[in-house]
Amino acid sequence: xxxxxxILITVLSLxxxxxxxxxxxxxxRLADGFRCIGRLExxxxxxxxxxxxxxxxxxxxxxxxxxxxxxxxxxxxxRAYFGASDGENVALNLQCNRTESALSDCSPSxxxxxxxxxAESINLECSGxxxxxxxxxxxQGSCAGVVYVSSSSTSGYISGEGWDIDDxxxxxxxxxxxxxxxxxxxxxxxxxxxxxxLNLGCLGTEYNLEDCPGISxxxxxxxxxxxxxxxCSKDNLSLRLVNGSTLCSGRLEVYHRLSWVTxxxxxxxxxxxxxxxxxxxxxxxxxxxxxxxxxxxxxxxFPRDVLCSGNETSLMDCDFTQPRPSSCTHDQDVSIICxxxxxxxxxxxxxxxxxxxxxxxxxxxxxxxxxxxxxxxxCRHLRCGSALSVQTRNLYGESQGPVLLEGMYCNGSEKxxxxxxxxxxxxxxxxxxxxxxVECSGEYFGSFEIRMxxxxxxxxxxxxxxxxxxxxTWGTISGRHWDINDAQVLCKSLEYGFALAAxxxxxxxxxxxxxxxEANCYGNEIHLSQCPLTLLGPPDLHTSDAAVLCTxxxxxxxxxxxxxxxxxxxxxxxxxxxxxxxxxxxxYDxxxxxxxxxxGFALAAxxxxxxxxxxxSMWFKDIQCSGAEYSLSSCSGKTMPNNINSSSATAAVICSxxxxxxxxxxxxxxxxxxxxxxxxxxxxxxxxxxWYSDIADAVCNELYCGKAxxxxxxxxxxxxxxxxxxxxxxxxTQVPSLSECSSLPWNTSFCDSSHQVHIxxxxxxxxxxxxxxxxxxxxxxxYEWFTYQSAPCSSEVKMPLFTDKNTYVNASVVNLDxxxxxxxxxxxxxxxxxxxxxxxxYGRKSASISFQCTGHEMSxxxxxxxxxxSNGSQYWNYATVICSDPVNIYRYMYIPPLxxxxxxxxxxxxxxxxxxxxxxxxxxxxxY
Numbered sequence: 018x019x020x021x022x023x024i025l026i027t028v029l030s031l032x033x034x035x036x037x038x039x040x041x042x043x044x045x046r047l048a049d050g051f052r053c054i055g056r057l058e059x060x061x062x063x064x065x066x067x068x069x070x071x072x073x074x075x076x077x078x079x080x081x082x083x084x085x086x087x088x089x090x091x092x093x094x095x096r097a098y099f100g101a102s103d104g105e106n107v108a109l110n111l112q113c114n115r116t117e118s119a120l121s122d123c124s125p126s127x128x129x130x131x132x133x134x135x136a137e138s139i140n141l142e143c144s145g146x147x148x149x150x151x152x153x154x155x156x157q158g159s160c161a162g163v164v165y166v167s168s169s170s171t172s173g174y175i176s177g178e179g180w181d182i183d184d185x186x187x188x189x190x191x192x193x194x195x196x197x198x199x200x201x202x203x204x205x206x207x208x209x210x211x212x213x214x215l216n217l218g219c220l221g222t223e224y225n226l227e228d229c230p231g232i233s234x235x236x237x238x239x240x241x242x243x244x245x246x247x248x249c250s251k252d253n254l255s256l257r258l259v260n261g262s263t264l265c266s267g268r269l270e271v272y273h274r275l276s277w278v279t280x281x282x283x284x285x286x287x288x289x290x291x292x293x294x295x296x297x298x299x300x301x302x303x304x305x306x307x308x309x310x311x312x313x314x315x316x317x318x319f320p321r322d323v324l325c326s327g328n329e330t331s332l333m334d335c336d337f338t339q340p341r342p343s344s345c346t347h348d349q350d351v352s353i354i355c356x357x358x359x360x361x362x363x364x365x366x367x368x369x370x371x372x373x374x375x376x377x378x379x380x381x382x383x384x385x386x387x388x389x390x391x392x393x394x395x396c397r398h399l400r401c402g403s404a405l406s407v408q409t410r411n412l413y414g415e416s417q418g419p420v421l422l423e424g425m426y427c428n429g430s431e432k433x434x435x436x437x438x439x440x441x442x443x444x445x446x447x448x449x450x451x452x453x454x455v456e457c458s459g460e461y462f463g464s465f466e467i468r469m470x471x472x473x474x475x476x477x478x479x480x481x482x483x484x485x486x487x488x489x490t491w492g493t494i495s496g497r498h499w500d501i502n503d504a505q506v507l508c509k510s511l512e513y514g515f516a517l518a519a520x521x522x523x524x525x526x527x528x529x530x531x532x533x534x535e536a537n538c539y540g541n542e543i544h545l546s547q548c549p550l551t552l553l554g555p556p557d558l559h560t561s562d563a564a565v566l567c568t569x570x571x572x573x574x575x576x577x578x579x580x581x582x583x584x585x586x587x588x589x590x591x592x593x594x595x596x597x598x599x600x601x602x603x604x605y606d607x608x609x610x611x612x613x614x615x616x617g618f619a620l621a622a623x624x625x626x627x628x629x630x631x632x633x634s635m636w637f638k639d640i641q642c643s644g645a646e647y648s649l650s651s652c653s654g655k656t657m658p659n660n661i662n663s664s665s666a667t668a669a670v671i672c673s674x675x676x677x678x679x680x681x682x683x684x685x686x687x688x689x690x691x692x693x694x695x696x697x698x699x700x701x702x703x704x705x706x707x708w709y710s711d712i713a714d715a716v717c718n719e720l721y722c723g724k725a726x727x728x729x730x731x732x733x734x735x736x737x738x739x740x741x742x743x744x745x746x747x748x749x750t751q752v753p754s755l756s757e758c759s760s761l762p763w764n765t766s767f768c769d770s771s772h773q774v775h776i777x778x779x780x781x782x783x784x785x786x787x788x789x790x791x792x793x794x795x796x797x798x799x800y801e802w803f804t805y806q807s808a809p810c811s812s813e814v815k816m817p818l819f820t821d822k823n824t825y826v827n828a829s830v831v832n833l834d835x836x837x838x839x840x841x842x843x844x845x846x847x848x849x850x851x852x853x854x855x856x857x858x859y860g861r862k863s864a865s866i867s868f869q870c871t872g873h874e875m876s877x878x879x880x881x882x883x884x885x886x887s888n889g890s891q892y893w894n895y896a897t898v899i900c901s902d903p904v905n906i907y908r909y910m911y912i913p914p915l916x917x918x919x920x921x922x923x924x925x926x927x928x929x930x931x932x933x934x935x936x937x938x939x940x941x942x943x944x945y
Contacts, residue, residue: 043121045081053087053143053169061107069108069133070095072126075233076115078141083227084119087143088168089214089234094140106133116230144234145169147214147226149191151247153470160194160249163203166214166226171234173212177202177243182274183221184229185247191226195250196321196337199274202243212236252530254333255559256296258353260311264556265299265355266376268311271319279314280323281345282307288327289335290353295433296331298398298531298555299355302435303375303442310352318345330433356442357556358398358434360455362413366554367401367457369413373421375442380421383447384408384454390429391437392455398434399554400488400531402458413454420447460552462533463487467510467545469565477513478566480522483533492531495553496521496561502540503548504565505653510544514568514590515637515654522564532557540653541641570650573610575670577628579859582616582672585628588637588649595635597668598657599624604762605644606652607670613648617673618760620696626666640668644761675860677756678887679703679716681776687886688722688780691773694741694755695861695889696763702740704768711748712755713776719754719863721884723779730774740768754863810847810900829865829893831855831885836872841898844876848901855894862893 047055048065058065070093078090108131113123145168153162164175175184185197218231226232254271261267270277290302318341325335354376361379363369372379392404423445427437466484468491469477484491494503504519531553538548568590578584586607587594607619635656642652677696684690692703713725741763748758838850864887870880 043119045084045120047085047087047141047143050140050142053082053085053145055140057081057139057141059107059109064105066105066107067135067138069106070137070139071108071133072110073139076113077109077111077120077123078143079115079232080113080117080120080123081141082143083117085143086227087145088147088227089144089232090141091144091170091234091236092142094142095137106135106138107131108133114230118228142170144171149188149226151188151192151194151249160189160192160251161247161253163244163246164188166212171212171236173214175217175245176213176215176235177245179216179218179231180245184217184219184245185249186221187217187219187223187226187229188247189249189251190224192249193251195254195333197247198250198253198272199248201246203246204243213242250337251333254331256293256332257560258293258297258299258355261352261354262377263357263374264558265294265297265357265374266311267352268309268314269293269351269353270314273317273319276316278317278319279347279350280319281341282349282351283322283342283345284324285351288325289323289332290355291327291435292325292329292332292335293353294355295329295435296333297355298557300358300373300398300434301356301437301439303354303356306352306354307349309348309350313347314350315347318347318350328436330436356434356439358395360395360399360401360457361416363454363456365459367396367399367459369454370416371395371425371453371455372416372418375421378418378421380418381416381447381452382422382425383420383445384451385424385447386426387424387453391425391427391453392457393429394427394431394434394437395455396457399457400460400552401554402461404455405458406456408454408456416452420445420452423447425453461487462550462552465533465546467507469511469513469567477569478518478564480562480564481507482530485533488531490531492533492557493559494563495532495535496563498535498537499561499563501655503536503538503545503563504567505540505655506536506538506542506545506548507565508567509542509651509653511567512570512648512651514571514650515652515656516565516567517656518566520564520566521561530557530559531555532559532562536563543643568650570648573613573649575610575614575616575672578669580675582611582614582674582676582860583628583670585667585669586610590635593635595637597640597654598636598638599666599668601639601641602668606640606642606649606668607672608644608760608762609642609646609649609652610670611672611674612646612759614672615674617677617756617758619670619762620673620676621671623669623671624666628667628669630667673756673760675756675862675893677754678861678863678889679719679755680863680886681716681720681722681778684775684777686780687884688717688720689775689777691775692716696741698889700889701765702738702768702773703743704740704766704772705743705746705774706772708774709746709748711750711752712743712746712758713774713778715748715752715755715758716776717778718752719756720778720886721864721866725776726779727777728774729777730771738768739765740773742766742768742772810842810845810902828895829862829887830868830896831865831894832867833896833898837868837870837877837880838898838900839872840868840870840874840877840880842900843874845900846903848903850898851901852899854897854899856897857892857894859891860893861887861889861891863887865894 044060046058046065047053048058049055057068059068075090078093082088082090110126110128111120111123112126117123148167150165151159151162152165153159166173166175180200180202182197182200185200189195189197213235215233215235216231217229219229223229257270258265258267259270269280271280285305285307287302287305290305294300294302320341321337322339322341323332323335323337329335356373359372360366360369361372371382373382387407389404389407392407396402396404421442423440425437425439431437462485464486468482470480470482481494482491483494499519499521501516501519504516508514508516534553535551536545536548537551542548572589574587575581575584576587586597588597602622602624604619604622607622611617611619637654638657640649640652640654646652677694680693680700681687681690682693693700694703708728708730710725710728713728717723717725744761744763746758746760752758833853833855835850835853838853842848842850865885867883867885868877868880869882874880
């Protein structure tokens with residue numbers, strides 16, 4: 018008996034000790050690292066002890082990171098990654114199921130291991146506290162979009178794998194966006210990320226993402242992974258009233274989880290109805306029904322109970338924390354009649370008799386106690402500015418309906434008409450000439466911004482949104498009359514390329530925002546603000562908001578031509594090169610192509626088949642540019658059916674670069690005289706109303722005549738004839754030629770001497786240097802000389818010429834002989850020239866260089882040279898030189914003459930005095 022008692026006491030003591038160890042708080046820390054990374058230690062027996070990695074799994078590390086408020090585990094290290102502890106190691110014999118908030122909540126397991134070696138201690142890296150944003154097209158303040166997650170050690174998105182409405186509810190709550198309306202998984206190949214949060218497994222009630230039991234982090238993810246997308250209730254809770262007799266009456270439905278659902282009558286009063294009427298822009302509530310007054314709905318019922326105080330201006334501002342009663346059925350669907358509001362019989366929608374609707378008819382309001390405060394709220398509600406006058410004996414004629422309200426009472430500060438009070442609806446006796454009327458200041462929208470609410474992964478397509486600077490609110494455009502012309506202007510306004518489609522969008526149904534206006538564009542406007550706009554007032558119906566699909570920014574190329582500056586124009590869209598029809602193609606469109614490709618400006622917009630026909634799977638037409646754009650994406654255009662005849666002519670261009678040449682005539686030499694240009698095959702005088710020194714500098718550079726020293730107009734050496742009128746030419750500093758300047762298209766017209774220009778250049782041809790393959794620009798510093806590795810001596814090299822330190826041109830070189838070639842080979846640190854070759858390339862040059870080397874110069878730029886005017890040929894020459902290999906180490910040990918002189922001087926300074934001292938000591942007489 019005594020032994021039995023002792024055994025019982027021992028068992029109870031052991032059980033008590035286990036409970037003491039596991040039920041008490043377990044204090045942990047990460048040591049010798051940073052806040053959320055280091056060696057995992059537990060406080061035990063008045064000492065910190067390292068935790069053994071044995072018996073630990075991912076569940077333990079999830080709980081440890083959660084307990085430390087450090088997010089989720091990222092990596093686990095062993096072998097004393099953060100150094101060995103001073104104390105002993107201890108094993109955690111716990112069983113965690115990953116839902117616990119701290120290790121002390123885990124269950125005890127059999128104490129199989131008590132301690133371990135230092136090499137087996139666990140080192141843990143947690144992500145750090147997680148921060149969330151819902152991102153839509155780069156907007157981090159959105160409540161609809163993909164979920165972006167970041168911490169001190171990682172950034173990425175929530176994976177679409179396992180993503181559900183419960184996970185989305187937690188995200189919406191943490192971002193202050195209410196509750197989740199929908200959760201979806203989408204592909205976003207254009208997003209950059211290196212991490213994904215996987216399998217959250219939230220219950221929907223968590224207040225921290227880290228508390229979700231299944232959460233884990235995956236790094237170095239596949240970019241093809243799906244991403245979690247959410248639409249939260251804030252700014253996105255869409256309402257509608259259906260089956261009613263007016264736009265502001267009917268059965269209440271809420272857009273929830275991608276479908277319209279009805280609302281149960283539980284706790285519904287006039288307070289909730291006020292918020293609904295205010296959000297819809299439908300005035301104030303007339304009646305609330307809870308018996309499916311406008312017919313029963315079908316499908317799901319909204320899962321939340323709605324509680325409002327009566328002061329909200331949107332149902333989204335009410336309390337949705339409580340679930341709806343489980344006993345709700347469709348015979349309890351809520352229906353509402355809102356008053357609506359309009360001004361009738363006036364010259365515009367912003368002046369007239371005040372009228373409301375009782376659900377079956379429009380009627381007026383008696384002018385009892387009608388004042389400026391009431392009128393201001395009316396004008397503000399209708400987006401008609403402020404009240405200019407209050408009329409109690411109106412000037413707008415008699416009301417055609419009954420008097421439905423005895424009075425309306427506002428203090429002037431209300432944000433919504435629903436916050437005012439009004440008499441009960443009925444039939445009142447009031448003089449029809451003494452009903453309420455108002456004249457508002459009118460519609461002033463002010464300037465506005467445009468953005469696209471991207472749909473799915475398509476960043477260049479979606480619902481169009483407008484921000485009014487006057488109203489300080491984002492809204493939409495009505496889609497009732499939205500067409501491709503409006504879409505063209507919209508895409509151009511956003512510089513998103515051409516419009517592929519104009520359509521009506523109901524994906525987001527933002528019924529808490531205003532519908533600002535209807536657009537009626539012609540299609541040739543530069544910006545949406547230039548289109549005729551019809552401003553709209555409430556109610557704001559979002560059943561057909563304007564949406565658009567644009568091409569986005571695209572690339573352009575010139576193909577099938579004789580050079581890269583002349584040929585057919587193609588546009589890249591959707592990994593396909595499409596052609597442009599000649600329909601609507603003009604010099605202004607061609608000019609934008611040349612500018613965007615850095616080929617100067619357009620000399621001609623080609624509409625014939627000189628560059629051949631192209632078979633294309635996509636065609637564009639009606640390109641409309643002003644000529645000043647920097648990209649064809651900023652112009653407007655249209656797509657064509659894909660069954661275009663492949664023999665049709667395609668739009669082509671001839672750009673000025675390598676096509677336009679210049680000369681100076683009637684002067685004392687080739688570097689001064691009247692400017693003439695040759696665009697195609699003939700010389701014409703250049704004419705302009707404004708001549709700038711930058712233009713003259715470009716001409717002098719092109720002719721290798723130094724810099725411009727003077728510009729003269731109204732000169733006696735000019736003559737009147739047909740000339741080329743330069744149009745807004747802009748030449749930037751150090752531009753190498755007139756053809757590289759920016760310009761609007763030129764035209765031909767009569768030109769007298771007063772509009773011609775006489776340019777005098779400095780006349781001193783100068784080459785800063787010559788660049789050979791594998792070498793820096795010559796002249797160079799000698800450090801560069803030794804660090805560069807040149808091409809093999811047997812290879813051919815071109816010789817771009819530098820007219821100054823930053824500008825080089827592929828110059829036309831003529832008459833290059835073997836002496837010139839020997840100098841090139843010496844500059845290349847090779848042997849002698851074995852071949853000097855001349856090649857022809859399509860393009861035109863205003864001048865050519867003829868070197869006059871003796872063969873002994875150290876570099877080509879040291880040779881004298883002549884400059885020869887162009888003969889107008891369609892081709893220019895460039896030279897290449899082939900050298901023999903070096904016969905000694907000269908190629909790699911070249912020492913410039915200046916360095917040799919310095920070395921000799923140093924030797925004299927150092928050794929001559931020492932030699933004098935030695936000879937003096939030896940008794941040799943000095944000889945100086």
